[in-house]
Amino acid sequence: MSKQCAILFGGVSYEHEISIVSAIALKDVLDMPISYIFCDKHREFYLISTKEITSKLFSSGAYKKSPKLTLKNGGFFQKSLMKEKKLDFDFLLNVVHGGDGEDGVLASMLTFFNVPFIGPRTDAGVLSFNKLYTKLYAQSIGVETVDYEVLKKGAYKISLSYPVIIKPLRLGSSIGVSIVRSEGELEYALDVAYEFDDEVLVEPFIEGVKEYNVAGCKAGEFILSMVEEPQKEEFLDFDKKYLDFSRTSRVQAADIDAYLEENLKKTFQTVYGKLFEGALIRCDFFVVDGKILLNEINPIPGSMANYLFDDFSEVLKALSKYLPKEKIIAIDYQYIHSIQQAKGK
Amino acid sequence: MSKQCAILFGGVSYEHEISIVSAIALKDVLDMPISYIFCDKHREFYLISTKEITSKLFSSGAYKKSPKLTLKNGGFFQKSLMKEKKLDFDFLLNVVHGGDGEDGVLASMLTFFNVPFIGPRTDAGVLSFNKLYTKLYAQSIGVETVDYEVLKKGAYKISLSYPVIIKPLRLGSSIGVSIVRSEGELEYALDVAYEFDDEVLVEPFIEGVKEYNVAGCKAGEFILSMVEEPQKEEFLDFDKKYLDFSRTSRVQAADIDAYLEENLKKTFQTVYGKLFEGALIRCDFFVVDGKILLNEINPIPGSMANYLFDDFSEVLKALSKYLPKEKIIAIDYQYIHSIQQAKGK
Numbered sequence: 001m002s003k004q005c006a007i008l009f010g011g012v013s014y015e016h017e018i019s020i021v022s023a024i025a026l027k028d029v030l031d032m033p034i035s036y037i038f039c040d041k042h043r044e045f046y047l048i049s050t051k052e053i054t055s056k057l058f059s060s061g062a063y064k065k066s067p068k069l070t071l072k073n074g075g076f077f078q079k080s081l082m083k084e085k086k087l088d089f090d091f092l093l094n095v096v097h098g099g100d101g102e103d104g105v106l107a108s109m110l111t112f113f114n115v116p117f118i119g120p121r122t123d124a125g126v127l128s129f130n131k132l133y134t135k136l137y138a139q140s141i142g143v144e145t146v147d148y149e150v151l152k153k154g155a156y157k158i159s160l161s162y163p164v165i166i167k168p169l170r171l172g173s174s175i176g177v178s179i180v181r182s183e184g185e186l187e188y189a190l191d192v193a194y195e196f197d198d199e200v201l202v203e204p205f206i207e208g209v210k211e212y213n214v215a216g217c218k219a220g221e222f223i224l225s226m227v228e229e230p231q232k233e234e235f236l237d238f239d240k241k242y243l244d245f246s247r248t249s250r251v252q253a254a255d256i257d258a259y260l261e262e263n264l265k266k267t268f269q270t271v272y273g274k275l276f277e278g279a280l281i282r283c284d285f286f287v288v289d290g291k292i293l294l295n296e297i298n299p300i301p302g303s304m305a306n307y308l309f310d311d312f313s314e315v316l317k318a319l320s321k322y323l324p325k326e327k328i329i330a331i332d333y334q335y336i337h338s339i340q341q342a343k344g345k
Numbered sequence: 346m347s348k349q350c351a352i353l354f355g356g357v358s359y360e361h362e363i364s365i366v367s368a369i370a371l372k373d374v375l376d377m378p379i380s381y382i383f384c385d386k387h388r389e390f391y392l393i394s395t396k397e398i399t400s401k402l403f404s405s406g407a408y409k410k411s412p413k414l415t416l417k418n419g420g421f422f423q424k425s426l427m428k429e430k431k432l433d434f435d436f437l438l439n440v441v442h443g444g445d446g447e448d449g450v451l452a453s454m455l456t457f458f459n460v461p462f463i464g465p466r467t468d469a470g471v472l473s474f475n476k477l478y479t480k481l482y483a484q485s486i487g488v489e490t491v492d493y494e495v496l497k498k499g500a501y502k503i504s505l506s507y508p509v510i511i512k513p514l515r516l517g518s519s520i521g522v523s524i525v526r527s528e529g530e531l532e533y534a535l536d537v538a539y540e541f542d543d544e545v546l547v548e549p550f551i552e553g554v555k556e557y558n559v560a561g562c563k564a565g566e567f568i569l570s571m572v573e574e575p576q577k578e579e580f581l582d583f584d585k586k587y588l589d590f591s592r593t594s595r596v597q598a599a600d601i602d603a604y605l606e607e608n609l610k611k612t613f614q615t616v617y618g619k620l621f622e623g624a625l626i627r628c629d630f631f632v633v634d635g636k637i638l639l640n641e642i643n644p645i646p647g648s649m650a651n652y653l654f655d656d657f658s659e660v661l662k663a664l665s666k667y668l669p670k671e672k673i674i675a676i677d678y679q680y681i682h683s684i685q686q687a688k689g690k
Contacts, residue, residue: 136484
């Protein structure tokens with residue numbers, strides 16, 4: 001029987017709109033029935049008709065006429081006249097980019113309420129959403145990254161040499177990111193980044209650096225995508241990245257030798273480790289002087305990086321069979337019983 | 346007017362029972378009305394009568410006769426005949442020790458549904474619940490810790506010298522912890538720890554090490570407790586620690602010089618940083634050769650470390666005025682509008 005999937009999208013974040021774009025892009029990609037679950041800016045959930053889904057449905061506010069859903073033990077429920085009906089799906093795909101989705105918040109809720117989902121778990125979200133924690137994590141698993149320093153709101157002095165790239169510590173999608181070539185441009189760029197976060201990451205900007213993306217997941221064995229060398233002009237600004245989130249057409253594999261390809265894929269597997277089990281992630285790597293550096297982990301990549309895989313639906317179906325299970329913890333009140341006995345109660 | 350507080354306790358974790366003990370201990374400590382919210386092993390919420398709360402209520406299963414609560418936008422709701430009633434409180438105190446409480450899961454849910462709460466936020470939970478991440482965090486803020494190595498299930502070789510202390514990577518309360526004095530004892534101790542987690546932390550066991558605890562929070566300014574030198578026989582096993590969670594009587598301040606006291610408090614503040622805003626935490630430090638090492642961060646300490654403060658209720662009330670607020674993110678569909686215009690739709 002064909003699997004059914006739910007796609008959770010929206011959320012309260014700067015990436016709310018690109019989440020909508022990602023979700024819609026998947027409609028033409030997946031060869032299975034989809035239930036769309038929208039989280040609006042008031043954090044109410046709506047069941048969106050797959051036939052009627054368009055970006056305008058959300059920008060116009062018309063989505064509010066859709067049935068509301070409640071997330072509770074076991075799944076999402078829709079009120080009908082006399083009782084509640086549970087929304088039926090085999091697994092949920094978390095496509096909420098940025099806040100709520102990638103920071104571990106929705107992962108926590110889905111875990112708590114025992115909803116089977118594809119996406120980063122709480123800890124994986126926290127470690128990849130915050131670019132400093134990603135650096136610390138990479139270091140702990142022996143994966144190299146670009147140099148960095150972290151500035152806190154109010155700080156305007158850097159110790160790295162120009163040019164540098166400035167990023168809000170907790171955002172994806174190039175929002176608030178600037179390249180700074182000289183001290184004169186620094187203050188403005190920092191102010192832009194501080195708009196989005198109280199802390200910013202400063203890294204050397206490496207002119208013309210070779211960049212490679214690999215996506216994948218662990219479904220028993222690893223399933224890895226082709227290696228892509230993303231096209232870029234300097235770096236993608238938000239408008240271009242926005243369009244990037246609607247990508248569904250396949251790309252060319254990067255023209256690299258087998259040795260580099262193998263090493264990129266090996267590094268991907270090290271990054272994925274145990275932490276990202278249950279998620280389909282994309283890692284963006286730099287190659288500098290033959291060394292592989294981890295640039296970024298996208299635990300919920302734009303349009304789920306579907307365009308990097310030969311058969312994306314099959315990847316999701318395989319992964320859905322290997323979602324992490326919660327450890328079963330026996331709560332038996334053994335200690336309370338023994339203390340009560342000791343007290344003679 | 347007097348503040349009202351809700352105490353959230355229970356949760357699905359190995360520390361379910363000590364959370365009950367902690368919650369009950371607070372009844373005699375707080376000088377304000379308390380609403381008790383219990384999260385049972387099925388992750389259902391119950392409103393427990395403050396008059397009737399005893400450990401037996403839970404071990405006997407009698408709590409199930411209490412009214413059920415639903416967590417949703419804005420708070421916890423109780424069904425009455427015709428409509429739902431919102432549970433009234435000024436702030437909630439998260440006293441769910443271990444899983445659900447300290448791993449960021451309930452923090453995520455309270456954040457998502459906009460419930461004002463005292464406790465670690467999602468990221469603070471994830472970084473302190475996992476002892477490896479605590480090490481990485483400490484390193485990033487320049488705070489020293491004890492040496493360590495991490496073993497994964499199936500590994501039985503260590504490189505540190507004996508004696509060592511073995512801890513499950515993601516548990517508090519001394520559960521699954523052993524001191525190992527020679528190779529002959531290693532396998533058994535590791536098997537015990539692997540019962541609770543697939544990864545374990547190994548640290549040198551420092552005989553007779555000086556240990557000091559400091560609790561506190563940031564309510565505008567820092568409010569710090571006295572410094573305690575916990576009494577110990579080797580280390581507390583679970584039974585003793587269990588009783589420790591019911592502590593309400595004040596302790597003696599540690600007999601240390603002003604210089605060490607100041608440095609312990611300064612280190613506490615560095616650890617607390619921005620990450621733990623909204624939480625009342627306890628840091629356990631070692632002092633070795635005059636150096637302060639961070640041993641552990643308890644983001645939800647047993648009975649909230651109430652016994653370390655002169656006026657615990659005042660501390661909570663002060664902190665409740667400085668709970669982190671979510672950044673307001675305008676969701677205005679600016680990009681979707683502009684793309685629709687570009688398409689001439």
